Amino acid sequence: METAEENRSVKLKREIGVFGGVAVNVGIVIGSGIFVTPKGVLYGSGSVGLALVIWLVSGIFSLVGALCLAELGTMIPQHGGLYAYVHYAxxxxxxxxLQWVSIVMIQPGxxxxxxxxxxxYAIQPFYPDLDCPPLRLSFECCL
Structure with a gap:
């Protein structure tokens, strides 16, 4: 039973709509990917137009993946996200x-x-002519 004090408190709704779900997905994709790979995509594609097409196609794939996860969330209403879906299937x-690999490798990476x-990007305004590129790891010795 809820007390009168709990009824008067302000709380957020525990729900997410289509707009919120798409906003979270776009924020994750743009927040991590767009700052890391534009130079490589532009260099690999050879033209600005093709690079934009590649970004558009990648965005469509990401949207399809988000919609698939949203559908799984409605079909399998259990807590745990991807873990629950893989456990069910x-x-x-x-x-x-899956959870072990995610915790030990994917999330820290x-x-x-x-x-x-x-x-x-944070150090670039202070040292614009710094001729020291970021460390590139090479696994050629292990192949």
Whole structure:
């Protein structure tokens, strides 16, 4: 039972609509990817027009992925996000493996890339002629 004080308190609704879901997805994609890869996409494509087409197609793929996850969220109303969907579809072992790989490798790697990108752009106004490119890791010795 809720008390009278809890009824009078201001709370956010625990729901997200289409606009909010798309905004979160766009914020994640633009927030991480657009600052890291534009030079490489432009260099690899060879023209500005083709680079914009590549960005558009990538955005469409990202939107389709977000819509698929939104549909999964309505079909499998369990807590846990992707873990719950994989657990439902493939079982406990594969969902545990997904979560373990995500925690140990994927999330720290994504945070490291974001931190390096932020540091590179944050230091650039203070050292515009710095002739020291960011560290590029090479795994040629392991191949």
């Amino acid at each position: 493939f079982g406990a072992f594969w969902s545990f493996l 994504a945070l490291a890339i974001s931190a390096i990108t932020f540091a590179t």
